Amino acid sequence: MQIEGSRVLITGASRGIGRDLARGFARAGADVALVARGAEALEGLAAEIGGRAYPTDLTDRDAVRGLLARVEADGPVDILVNNAGDECIGRFTEMDADTLEFIVRLNALATAELTRQVLPGMIDRGRGHVVNISSFAGIVVPPLLATYAATKAFVSHHSVNLQFELKDTPVGVTRVEIGEVDETGLMDKGRTSPELAGMFDRMYRLRASRLIRCEEITAATLDAVRDDKWSVRLPRRLSPASYLADAPRRLAWVFGRGLVEPARPRR
Ligand SMILES: NC(=O)c1ccc[n+]([C@@H]2O[C@H](COP(=O)([O-])OP(=O)(O)OC[C@H]3O[C@@H](n4cnc5c(N)ncnc54)[C@H](OP(=O)(O)O)[C@@H]3O)[C@@H](O)[C@H]2O)c1
Numbered sequence: 423m424q425i426e427g428s429r430v431l432i433t434g435a436s437r438g439i440g441r442d443l444a445r446g447f448a449r450a451g452a453d454v455a456l457v458a459r460g461a462e463a464l465e466g467l468a469a470e471i472g473g474r475a476y477p478t479d480l481t482d483r484d485a486v487r488g489l490l491a492r493v494e495a496d497g498p499v500d501i502l503v504n505n506a507g508d509e510c511i512g513r514f515t516e517m518d519a520d521t522l523e524f525i526v527r528l529n530a531l532a533t534a535e536l537t538r539q540v541l542p543g544m545i546d547r548g549r550g551h552v553v554n555i556s557s558f559a560g561i562v563v564p565p566l567l568a569t570y571a572a573t574k575a576f577v578s579h580h581s582v583n584l585q586f587e588l589k590d591t592p593v594g595v596t597r598v599e600i601g602e603v604d605e606t607g608l609m610d611k612g613r614t615s616p617e618l619a620g621m622f623d624r625m626y627r628l629r630a631s632r633l634i635r636c637e638e639i640t641a642a643t644l645d646a647v648r649d650d651k652w653s654v655r656l657p658r659r660l661s662p663a664s665y666l667a668d669a670p671r672r673l674a675w676v677f678g679r680g681l682v683e684p685a686r687p688r689r
Pocket of ligand 1: 434439458479555556558603608
């Protein structure tokens with residue numbers, strides 16, 4: 423799908439991967455709608471790259487329910503990038519109820535709900551793309567990240583299901599599965615845990631993975647939207663795990679062929 427001239431809604435745009443994606447889409451000629459809680463950071467970025475800020479807490483049920491209407495009052499959204507996310511490190515048995523709800527609401531529920539809001543308009547207009555930022559944590563089940571990993575498995579699984587539902591429409595879905603990313607909030611948080619830091623260091627020493635940069639994700643994501651690719655996997659050396667996880671998902675498609683009518687415009 424053509425990025426130039428498209429309107430792109432990016433969540434978690436105030437820093438880290440989301441900020442780099444916002445800059446990348448703006449450079450490619452898109453009009454960006456920026457979402458996160460931090461109004462000041464969003465306004466600063468909007469002033470730098472153009473576009474508009476829509477400060478929102480994505481764990482606030484009512485704010486999320488009205489978000490697309492608020493953004494689309496300024497024009498339809500052609501591309502949705504579900505990037506906002508957070509993690510909580512530690513044993514599940516030591517997690518408190520508020521943190522559990524926060525992580526599930528932000529990583530899983532807000533992603534699905536925004537996608538639910540945006541898809542009918544995209545199908546009606548005959549163009550659109552959804553990008554879901556997931557993680558290899560959704561495949562490999564790292565220790566001390568039980569809930570985070572489960573929400574990312576939700577995002578990956580959900581993306582594949584949507585690809586099936588939308589396969590005969592002009593609307594695409596890209597799932598982005600990534601390892602540890604340099605200069606991001608989640609990397610800083612992960613590195614406060616000696617256990618997780620040790621796990622990553624062992625993976626790097628054995629060349630099972632490597633640290634990636636935001637710019638690599640942005641470049642690969644923009645290409646995926648342009649070429650309507652289903653997946654971005656970075657670093658490539660982790661991708662066999664993703665292919666293995668996809669095999670049974672796609673097997674269900676073979677048996678389910680004909681069960682789902684292609685999504686159609688409402689008029
Ligand atoms: N960094 C990594 O190593 C890594 C690896 C795999 C996957 N990922 C995924 O990549 C995505 C971005 O990660 P990152 O490391 O770039 O994160 P980050 O630097 O911590 O940035 C997180 C973004 O999400 C926003 N956000 C957090 N809570 C929010 C809320 N309640 N409502 C609205 N916005 C909220 C933050 O803005 P405010 O605080 O202003 O709200 C910020 O813009 C996440 O989905 C993460 O799971 C990251």
